[in-house]
Amino acid sequence: xxxxxxxxxxxxxxxxxxxxxxxxxxxxxxxxxxxxxxxxxxxxxxxxxxxxxxxxxxxxxxxxxxxxxxxxxxxxxxxxxxxxxxxxxxxxxxxxxxxxxx
Numbered sequence: 001x002x003x004x005x006x007x008x009x010x011x012x013x014x015x016x017x018x019x020x021x022x023x024x025x026x027x028x029x030x031x032x033x034x035x036x037x038x039x040x041x042x043x044x045x046x047x048x049x050x051x052x053x054x055x056x057x058x059x060x061x062x063x064x065x066x067x068x069x070x071x072x073x074x075x076x077x078x079x080x081x082x083x084x085x086x087x088x089x090x091x092x093x094x095x096x097x098x099x100x101x102x
Contacts, residue, residue, distance in 0.1 A: 009072035011039040
């Protein structure tokens with residue numbers, strides 16, 4: 001759990017991902033289109049990946065990936081991010097992390 005919280009707080013926008021996950025890829029593209037640079041941690045390529053998956057679930061993720069953290073705070077997975085975006089709540093959260101203004 002310590003590794004996940006440390007990695008999540010080291011950068012503004014953090015995605016915990018698996019290299020074969022299509023939802024993780026979709027979120028990566030969404031954030032790129034919104035002008036945000038993500039730090040991506042591929043947990044399937046980390047020797048502590050299984051422990052990281054368990055930690056993400058304990059933190060409140062329904063599924064361990066994708067898991068988005070903004071400003072060190074867990075936002076959630078694809079469902080939560082999509083709902084937040086459709087309701088207009090995502091873009092204001094991203095303003096401090098946007099490299100390209102839309």
